[in-house]
Amino acid sequence: MKLAIVTDSTAVLPEKIKTHQDLFVIPIPVILDGKVYNEDVDIEANEYYKLMKKSKEFPTTSQPTFGETLTLYKKLKEQGYDTILSIHLSSGISGYVTNLNSIKDSVEGVKVIPYDSKITSMPMGHMVEAALDMLDAKKTLDEILDYLDIIRASTYAYLIVDDLNNLVRGGRLTNGAALLGGLLKIKPVLTFEDGKIVLFEKIRSIKKALRRSEEVIGEREKEIERPVKLYVIHGNNLELAKKEKARLEKTYSNITVEIGHFGPVIGTHLGEKAIGFAICAK
Ligand code: MYR
Incomplete structure (x- = not known):
């Protein structure tokens, strides 16, 4: 073979x-103001987040x-x-x-x-x-x-977005329409369930949402019963990602946390400043 x-x-x-x-x-591909960019070929995260801020139309992917x-x-x-x-x-x-x-x-x-x-x-x-x-x-x-x-x-992910609008408009939040109006201003923790993004818990402040995500990561680590990989992933929000890495490494001193960023495609659906936590078996 x-x-x-x-x-x-x-x-x-x-x-x-x-x-x-x-x-x-x-x-x-991501499509911004009618122009198609192939992720990591024509455009990378830093430039994309700048363009996204200035875009006239809502960006999409295909x-x-x-x-x-x-x-x-x-x-x-x-x-x-x-x-x-x-x-x-x-x-x-x-x-x-x-x-x-x-x-x-x-x-x-x-x-x-x-x-x-x-x-x-x-x-x-x-x-x-x-x-x-x-x-x-x-x-x-x-x-x-x-x-x-x-x-x-054994993979679990928890997401906090700054603004739910991108996820709801892009149709990637399961039952997203039901949240419109009610939740757009709060900071719920989202998760993946059978590969789909769903609401995990309704939380009203970013600080509480972060603390809850840190806590639930610890619960998942116990369940996995194997050495794990732990990730903090951010959409142009490196400072927050570094703080979260430090907090997690202090709480779970046996685990090394790796930081990464959401590129243009995921950035299109989560918006800028999103933060994600992911844990899985090594
Ligand atoms: C397409 O348009 O079909 C291709 C790209 C779809 C990307 C959808 C991304 C949704 C956000 C995922 C967050 C992941 C966090 C671990």
Whole structure:
């Protein structure tokens, strides 16, 4: 088997794997004032948040086209790959990974396995890293998939957004319409449930929402019963992310916290200043 790992640009990848020879990243487009930018190819987070502030229209995202995806898969066949594990953002927030099922048999002689990470961002980056580490350790495809399932089943994320408007308007908050009017001004903690973003708890201040997220992370850490990865992820809010990292490392002194940022695609849906906490098995 010659296995390629494909992911999309919403994965936050550890530096050490970015140049791995068997890793390929498909960019997700963001559309701002009528202009299409491919994430991490045409635009990166810092510039995007500046443009977003000035934009006249509400920004949106779209899925990579079948054409682009097939072009990549065919290129991988030409490079000698016979198996492609395509690890992507949750089917609960984008139709992309589900849609891949309709093209997975289009490249003759290549087995394509679309894998729904049920999450995105740093925990998805960790899944990609784990898959590559196992590939390097000559593990079988089934062993890799089994391990990805373990990480996926142990992944929890909690989000606090500065303004719920982006999530509700972009349609990524399940039952979001029901919250309109009532919750837009408060700071609820959101979570992922079966890959979808849902309300976790209604909380009225950012401070309380942060303290509640820190607490619930500790509860999840006990449940996971394995060494964990813990992430603080921010949308142009590095100072807050650093404070949260320090607080978490003080409270859970056995865990190292990694900081990352939400890129343009996730930034479009969470808005600027969002902060996320994610925990999963190592
Ligand atoms: C598409 O338009 O289908 C592609 C991109 C959809 C991205 C939706 C992002 C929602 C916010 C996710 C927050 C993740 C925090 C860990």
